[in-house]
Amino acid sequence: MAEILLSEAEKAFIHHGVQDDLRCDGRTRLDYRPIILETGLVSNASGSSRLRLANSDVLVGVKVELASPLSEKPLEGRLEFFVDCSANATPEFEGRGGEDLANEICRFLQMSYMSGDTINLAELSVLTGQQCWVLYVDILILECGGNLYDTVSLAVKSALYTTQIPSIKVATMDGDQPELELSEDPYDTKRLNTQNVPCLVTLMKIGNHYLVDPTPEEECCSSSGVVVAVSGTKKITAVRKIGSGSLHPESLVSMLKTASEVGTVVNKILMTKLLEEERAGKTQKVGFMR
Amino acid sequence: MVDIRLASEVPLFDIVADSTEPKHLVTPGSLITKETGFMRGHGTYMQEDCLYASVAGVVERVNQLISVRPLKSRYHGEIGDVVIGRITEVSQKRWKLDTNARLDSVLLLQSVNLPGGELRRRSAEDELSMRQYLKEGDLVSAEVQNIFNDGALSLHTRSMKYGKLSQGCLVKVSPSLIRRQKTHFHNLPCGASIIMGNNGFVWICPTLHEDTAGGFVQNLETVPQADRQAISRLRNCVAALAQCKMMIYDTSIMHAYDASINAGFEIKDLLLPDRITEIALMVRKQFEMEKE
Numbered sequence: 252m253a254e255i256l257l258s259e260a261e262k263a264f265i266h267h268g269v270q271d272d273l274r275c276d277g278r279t280r281l282d283y284r285p286i287i288l289e290t291g292l293v294s295n296a297s298g299s300s301r302l303r304l305a306n307s308d309v310l311v312g313v314k315v316e317l318a319s320p321l322s323e324k325p326l327e328g329r330l331e332f333f334v335d336c337s338a339n340a341t342p343e344f345e346g347r348g349g350e351d352l353a354n355e356i357c358r359f360l361q362m363s364y365m366s367g368d369t370i371n372l373a374e375l376s377v378l379t380g381q382q383c384w385v386l387y388v389d390i391l392i393l394e395c396g397g398n399l400y401d402t403v404s405l406a407v408k409s410a411l412y413t414t415q416i417p418s419i420k421v422a423t424m425d426g427d428q429p430e431l432e433l434s435e436d437p438y439d440t441k442r443l444n445t446q447n448v449p450c451l452v453t454l455m456k457i458g459n460h461y462l463v464d465p466t467p468e469e470e471c472c473s474s475s476g477v478v479v480a481v482s483g484t485k486k487i488t489a490v491r492k493i494g495s496g497s498l499h500p501e502s503l504v505s506m507l508k509t510a511s512e513v514g515t516v517v518n519k520i521l522m523t524k525l526l527e528e529e530r531a532g533k534t535q536k537v538g539f540m541r
Numbered sequence: 542m543v544d545i546r547l548a549s550e551v552p553l554f555d556i557v558a559d560s561t562e563p564k565h566l567v568t569p570g571s572l573i574t575k576e577t578g579f580m581r582g583h584g585t586y587m588q589e590d591c592l593y594a595s596v597a598g599v600v601e602r603v604n605q606l607i608s609v610r611p612l613k614s615r616y617h618g619e620i621g622d623v624v625i626g627r628i629t630e631v632s633q634k635r636w637k638l639d640t641n642a643r644l645d646s647v648l649l650l651q652s653v654n655l656p657g658g659e660l661r662r663r664s665a666e667d668e669l670s671m672r673q674y675l676k677e678g679d680l681v682s683a684e685v686q687n688i689f690n691d692g693a694l695s696l697h698t699r700s701m702k703y704g705k706l707s708q709g710c711l712v713k714v715s716p717s718l719i720r721r722q723k724t725h726f727h728n729l730p731c732g733a734s735i736i737m738g739n740n741g742f743v744w745i746c747p748t749l750h751e752d753t754a755g756g757f758v759q760n761l762e763t764v765p766q767a768d769r770q771a772i773s774r775l776r777n778c779v780a781a782l783a784q785c786k787m788m789i790y791d792t793s794i795m796h797a798y799d800a801s802i803n804a805g806f807e808i809k810d811l812l813l814p815d816r817i818t819e820i821a822l823m824v825r826k827q828f829e830m831e832k833e
Contacts, residue, residue: 256627256678263761264708271766275710276780277773277808282542285813289548301548305812517543524545537548 257471265472269457274469280462281513286405288524289537290413298414301539302406304464306396308340309403311410312389315417317431320376320383328375328383332360333390334403340395349392356390356403363404363449363480363489370411370448374441377419378429384416397467400478404451405521411448412525415440447483450517452510454479456498461506463513477506481514483522544813551814554785554821567594567609574607582608612786616642616716616740618694622685623725625706625738626696628675634668636675638683640740641716644693648675648683652697654704680706682736682744702726706736707760709746710776714783716741720790727791731798732771737789745775770808774798777811778820785821796824 257265265275272279284305293299296312303309320327334357336349343349364370375384388410390403418434418441455465455476462469465476474496480489487507492498498506567573573585573592581587584596585607594600598611618624618640626638626646637645650663650671675681682703683696698704716739725737728748736744747768764772778797782789800823801811810816 256629258627258679258706260706260708260759260761261680261711264710264764267763268769271769273766273769273773273808275773276777276812277770278812279809282809283544286543286545287548287551287814288545513542520543520545524547528547531547531549534549537551 255467255471257468261468262472265469266458269460269462269469272460274462275466278464280460281509283401283464283517284466288405288409288521288528290409290525290528292536292538297416298410298412300406300409300413302402302409304396304398304402304405305466306394307398307402308392308394308396309399309406310391310393311403311406312391313410313414314387314389315414316385316387317377317382318385319381324372325380326376327372328377328385329372330361330364330370330386330388332357332388332407334360334392335390336392336395340392344392344395352399353392356400359400359451359478359480359489359491360388360404360407362491363451366482366486366488368447368484368486369482369488371444374443375416377431378421381429382431386411386414397470398453398464400451400453401464401517404449404480405517408445408448408450408521409525411443412445412522413442413529415442446522449480449482449488450514450521452479452481452514452517453477453493454506454510455494456496456502456506461502461509463509477503477510479507479510479514481511481518483515483518485511485515487511546814552818554814554818565600566598567600568597569595573600573609578605580606582606584609584611610717612717613715614717616640618642618646618685618688618740620685620688622739623682623736624685624694624696624740625680625682625711625736625742625744626740628677628679628681631672631676634663634671636671638681638696640694640738641713641742642692642694642740644691646685646694646696647689648681648696648698652686652695652699654699654701675705680711680744682706682738705759706744707746708764709744710772712743712745712776712779712783714741714743714779714789718783718786718789719743720788722790729771729775729791729795729798731775731795732768733775735775735791735794737791743779743789745772745779747772773808774801774811777801777808781811781817781820782824784817787821787824793824793828796827797821800824800827 268274287303290300292301293312297315298313301310334353336344336353338344418439420432421429454461455473457473475494475498478491482488571594575591586595594609596609596611598609601608601610624640626640628636629639630637634650636648640646683698685694686697687695719737728734734746734749747764797820
């Protein structure tokens with residue numbers, strides 16, 4: 252996303268590396284950089300996570316609130332996304348520079364979660380037509396090191412996995428106004444099933460090949476790419492083309508297939524790690540001091 | 542394909558740190574000394590006859606001059622330093638370069654070699670064809686010739702070893718990690734060359750041969766696979782040393798390279814946090830063995 256300058260020779264070096272399946276840092280075309288994950292950092296949010304993918308750093312917080320459902324979907328709750336590109340992330344985000352990118356990411360996340368295959372919003376309903384849970388997902392981009400879409404989607408998935416929604420009992424039906432009673436016990440919560448929540452996979456096209464998890468230098472060499480939202484059920488829920496270059500329909504089809512395979516692997520590994528962290532219990536939080 | 546770790550599993554990078562006696566470390570606002578009679582150097586300020594530190598770093602004392610050398614800062618140029626810069630602007634009779642300093646460095650038209658090695662006064666034609674030689678985005682290796690009044694560096698490429706850089710990989714580290722040596726250009730035995738700019742930019746490229754025409758011709762042919770692997774491995778080794786805050790010079794880079802080959806690490810494995818600490822520990826052990 253950040254515009255960096257590269258010389259012609261550096262671009263040629265990167266192009267040839269991608270052709271030989273050996274990128275500048277030794278990765279193959281389908282390798283991710285190491286990811287570091289931690290959940291539960293923000294104590295006053297219902298769920299939170301921090302994900303670092305090499306230089307990219309994203310913090311997500313999820314808050315749950317009661318509200319009335321949309322009139323055309325009375326049986327469902329909803330998810331609202333908000334992305335904030337902090338000015339610390341990169342000099343381009345100074346002032347209102349990060350707004351365009353923030354809106355793009357927000358809208359694409361909304362699109363990828365719209366499919367019924369991803370998350371069961373009926374679980375968020377409290378009283379049909381009157382009250383439901385709304386999950387406000389706030390995403391803060393702390394540092395931008397390439398490949399923001401993937402980092403954001405993995406962080407959102409981890410935050411949703413750890414989100415605890417308080418149990419609610421409908422007490423008395425006082426005429427038209429029902430009284431909702433929140434459980435006294437702060438640990439009496441339920442969690443959403445985030446097995447099928449989508450992961451975004453960015454594929455950038457350089458020459459005749461495409462690569463996963465591009466660094467800012469590789470993004471600069473590429474003119475086109477796709478961001479694909481892959482759900483846990485190996486289905487593609489949303490696709491977006493980025494960059495100003497054009498894509499041949501054949502290459503688009505093969506990119507979608509590769510994205511679906513890669514996304515499934517990422518989903519599986521992420522769920523395994525989240526389960527492992529949950530089983531480890533209340534360990535010391537590392538936080539931001541390292 | 543994907544490696545996800547929990548933050549609690551990632552090792553601390555400072556386990557590699559030297560456990561010798563702590564130097565005089567200070568943070569901004571901490572008192573250095575109450576005694577008078579000292580001259581105030583960089584990184585300090587005086588308040589009511591007491592000397593305080595204004596940056597986080599190590600206190601250095603040379604006779605009566607006290608200064609604080611920060612651990613991480615922008616590059617502070619000295620005359621004679623080798624730097625690597627990227628052209629950001631082509632102006633009248635000069636190029637402006639980004640060298641990780643507070644101001645863009647300046648490369649004057651009269652400070653570069655003309656093609657063919659001619660020695661003549663630069664004409665208006667030369668000025669108009671500046672962009673044909675160096676344009677925005679190009680990487681150049683140069684030496685600091687002079688420092689302007691405002692602190693901007695004036696560079697020159699008046700030697701065959703400096704000039705426009707061709708294919709290769711750039712690694713950015715903190716300038717304080719680059720050791721000042723007799724020569725900053727090294728042809729490493731593994732099949733790659735390395736240029737360690739004092740400004741923290743480390744350039745790794747395929748072996749430079751003696752017959753290259755001083756950086757005027759860019760070689761855009763495909764680099765052979767073995768060279769490319771050496772370059773990638775060196776790049777990861779330099780990044781690992783920088784992450785563990787170890788000094789970067791030709792010996793430490795070669796130790797890290799040899800350690801990674803002997804331990805049988807794959808090139809992409811060197812990106813993982815625990816491999817980085819392992820490499821740094823092996824380099825430290827190698828240095829301790831050499832001392833004995």
